[in-house]
Amino acid sequence: MRLGEGVEWTLHCCLTLGWLETDEPVSTAKLAATFDLPPAYLNKRLQTLVRAGVLSSTPGARGGFRLARPPEKITLMEIVAATEGAEYAFRCTEIRQKGAGAERPAHEFQRQCVITTAMRKAELAWRRELASQTLADMLAAAPVAAAERTRDWFDRVG
């Protein structure tokens, strides 16, 4: 099981936008340079956060992205789900209805399989944990020096 690299990218971009505490939109080019990421791919990821209402975007030469809401109103779950999709990691393909099960009537399989129930329960624990952590929690947990470094760097690169 692997989360895509996009999750690391979007979480770091949101943290950066939170640190900058600016109403000025930040361009994809600058966010990409901050982490040495490919701008076009990063832009696609950031657009999914816009669609999810986590970021807002301003078009144009001086355009870019900013947080659409205060950091305490943005959960990690929202960022992760927007980036990675909201599907369950465990996808039941109903193999219980194949082979030996294929000769059984469909109504015998109406109840959700105990395996799916158990796997979903674990995923809900994961989701609950991510939903309980906000971007504000992460900003508070990060070293002050990291925030300062980021602000300094953005001041310098203009």
Added chain:
Amino acid sequence: MRLGEGVEWTLHCCLTLGWLETDEPVSTAKLAATFDLPPAYLNKRLQTLVRAGVLSSTPGARGGFRLARPPEKITLMEIVAATEGAEYAFRCTEIRQKGAGAERPAHEFQRQCVITTAMRKAELAWRRELASQTLADMLAAAPVAAAERTRDWFDRVG
């Protein structure tokens, strides 16, 4: 994020072996037929469960697999980790040390990134949940009819 199809296969096979309550090893061919799965691929998955100590295997024409331990001593986490690997789903590639971070001294990044900490915390909640559920719990939660169907089918196919 997606768990491989192997997880559904191995969980169902363990459930089936638990239902059969037999000391006779069950062949890959029979387990594959139960769910209409490709025997060679399934066998590879079951071998990883043997290496993890979840199943034991008996070689030879009348050989096959059985549970290596009583179902109450086998957790879903063990089955999932054996099948899917024990790595974290979120893989931090330390992008904070690239771009703007590349000009900073390494010691500034000794502390784990808050993003990694938060993502790990969620995965630990997932793992904890899977570790709290045993194969015996699943056997108890499944409909009695499902266990009977499985035993009948294995009696018939010999």
